[in-house]
Every structure is written in C-alpha cells, then in structure tokens.
Amino acid sequence: MPPRRPRLLIVIPCLNEEEALPKTLARLKEHVAALKADTEIVVIDDGSLDRTAHIARKVGVRVVELSRNLGIGGAVQTGLKIAQREGFDCALQLDGDGQHPPEEVNKLLARLEEKPTADLVIGSRFLGHDGWKSTLMRRAGIRWLSFVLGLLGAKVKDPTSGFRIYGRRALNIYSHYYPYDYPEPESIAIAHVAGLRVVEEPVQMQARQGGLSSIRGLKTAYYMLKVTVAVLLSALRTDLRRFEIE
Amino acid sequence: MNDDFPLTRYWAFGLVCVAYTLFLLRQLVKNRVTLQNALAFVMTFVFFGSVAVLLPYFPGLVRRLGFELQSNLIFLLALGALTFLQLLTLVALSRAEIRTVTLTQEVALLREELVRRKVLAPAEPPRSLTGENPVVPSNEAQSG
Numbered sequence: 001m002p003p004r005r006p007r008l009l010i011v012i013p014c015l016n017e018e019e020a021l022p023k024t025l026a027r028l029k030e031h032v033a034a035l036k037a038d039t040e041i042v043v044i045d046d047g048s049l050d051r052t053a054h055i056a057r058k059v060g061v062r063v064v065e066l067s068r069n070l071g072i073g074g075a076v077q078t079g080l081k082i083a084q085r086e087g088f089d090c091a092l093q094l095d096g097d098g099q100h101p102p103e104e105v106n107k108l109l110a111r112l113e114e115k116p117t118a119d120l121v122i123g124s125r126f127l128g129h130d131g132w133k134s135t136l137m138r139r140a141g142i143r144w145l146s147f148v149l150g151l152l153g154a155k156v157k158d159p160t161s162g163f164r165i166y167g168r169r170a171l172n173i174y175s176h177y178y179p180y181d182y183p184e185p186e187s188i189a190i191a192h193v194a195g196l197r198v199v200e201e202p203v204q205m206q207a208r209q210g211g212l213s214s215i216r217g218l219k220t221a222y223y224m225l226k227v228t229v230a231v232l233l234s235a236l237r238t239d240l241r242r243f244e245i246e
Numbered sequence: 247m248n249d250d251f252p253l254t255r256y257w258a259f260g261l262v263c264v265a266y267t268l269f270l271l272r273q274l275v276k277n278r279v280t281l282q283n284a285l286a287f288v289m290t291f292v293f294f295g296s297v298a299v300l301l302p303y304f305p306g307l308v309r310r311l312g313f314e315l316q317s318n319l320i321f322l323l324a325l326g327a328l329t330f331l332q333l334l335t336l337v338a339l340s341r342a343e344i345r346t347v348t349l350t351q352e353v354a355l356l357r358e359e360l361v362r363r364k365v366l367a368p369a370e371p372p373r374s375l376t377g378e379n380p381v382v383p384s385n386e387a388q389s390g
Contacts, residue, residue: 044354062358062362064354064358065354065357065358067350067354070347070350077351078351078354081355082355180347
C-alpha cells in the first residue's frame, strides 16, 4: 500500500490584496496538482475594505471573512485553527501579495517530513544565494532579530519570513498561542520555548506584486522594540513549557 | 476660612471625590460598568474623600511620614492610586482584547462552516410583527 499523502491546508492571510491575489491564486492553483500532499486552500480575509473576499470566492477557494481587522497574527491563527480542528497534518502560510513562490512548497513539505521530523519549517531567503532578499535596512533589522532569538538558543537566519509550514505539533500549540502583532519572530521564540523543532529551508522569494508593507516609517521603530521585548519575554513564559503539545 | 476648623481645608477635593463616587455608583446601578471593574475606582474615591476630610485632624502623622504639607501626601497617594488604577484598566483592556480577537475568529469560522454546509438558505421574506404571515409588498397585496 502506498504511504498516505499528508493533508495540507494552505493559509493565505489577506488585507486589501485585490490587486495581487488573483495572480497569486492562479499561480498557486497551477502548482497544487504537483504538490506531494492532498491540498486545500483557505483565504483569510482580515477585514479588507476592497474586493479581496469576492475575488477569492470566484476562484473557488475557501474564504473566511473576519468581521474586523485582527492583524496578520490573528488572521494566520484563524487558518491554523481550521487546520488543527479539521485534522490536517500540516498547514502552509503563504502571503497573498505574491512574495512566496508556490514552486518552493514541495521543498518545505519534504523538509517537514525529513527525519528527525521538524515541527516548523521556515522558508529562508538567506540560506541560498538567489532571489529577492529585501532592502538593506530590513536585512539589518532581520540580523538583529536573529541575534535576539539566538540569545534564547533558537538559530534562525530569516526570523521574519512568513513563508513557513507548520506540522501537527506546531498546529496544536499555535491554535492556542499565536502572537497577534508582528508574529513571525515571536512565534519562533514560542516554538523554541515549547520544545518544538524549528528548521530552515533555503527558498527564493520575490518582491511583493502589489500593496504596501505595514511596517514602514515610525512603525519600524515600534516593530523592532515590540518584537525584541516579546521574544525576550517568551523565555520567561511557563505556560508554554507546561503546554501539552501532543 | 478659619484655620481652627481643619475640615474646610480640602473640602473641594473631598467634594470632587464624592461626586465621582456618586457618578460611578449611578453607572453601576444602570449597568453601564461592571462592579468587578469599577470596585477599585469606587474604593479609591471613597479613600481619597475620607483622606481629604480627615487628614487635617492628624498633622503629626503627616510630619512623621516626612511631608511638610498635607497636600504633598495627598498628591503622592493620588499618584500611586492613579498608577494602580491604570494597571487594573490595562489588565481589563488586554483581557477584553484577547476575548474580542478569539470571538472574531470563532464567528468567522462558524460563518464559513455554515456557508460550506449550505445551511445559509436564501433569504426569507421578512415576517410581519406578529410573526405569522410574510409581509407582502403593497403593490402585490393590491393586485392579489
């Protein structure tokens, strides 16, 4: 009997992505057949004011519409809750702005199932040499966050990457604990403190196809401060250590 | 004012505390604020109202605590109380935020589940106030 294919839920958090989403979904649908998993796609519309949900529905994917904007963390967690409750083996987070190429998903999937099994696989821009690597300022910020995570013992080169795949154990913990605000680095800290195995896989990313990053101007300073404090505080969280992951 | 009658020295401050307390009690009676969240505020105002009225009777105590003026002690206590109240508000606000996020997620998930299972039937015509017959548009009623 052939081994059972894993069930994968692709979670696409979106806020006002009517410009880029059609291309992202079209490209993703082209590649779904090539994925080594039984795949479902869900778009989490994070309180968009444009036609994001309508466009996603027209393409024929599942759409969850949040009645108010919760931020990227709240949106991603909604998708992870679906995956956890409906018994998916893993969930992939993919941005709606076209930064994450679907061609790379199989690499992340393969890494998730490689022994010893990982709980969270992060697609890293900085392990390979090709592809888009973000601006100089952002790379400096990413290095800093990588250093802060290193203080906790988590070795991650691309802590802000939102291109990642969550295994079953990660789904169990993140459906309960997932940061709402600028979640990526803090979620790695949570995983580390909770005893999950986090690995990185080199991937190529692209510049966003539309829309604007939420982290710009004065928000950058707030972002760096908030995330640094959040990561360091995670080390003190006893609730994560006590959490029954299985 | 007569300085031999210390009750008069901070009467205005005491009155403000009484006014705030009465306002809060009114909000409580009308169910606009919850007792568990308002209790610390009520106790603070009652405490400061009492301090404003009674402190002038204990000038020795104020000096023993290291304050030249009674008003300095009241000011310092008020700062501490405000910080404490702010902290309680922060906790209540954070709890409310977490609950709001969870509720928003759960409502969205339930709606999606309903849509997927096609439980959301096409909209029914609005019912009359008695709930017995659908309201028929007037032109249809006339023609029918």
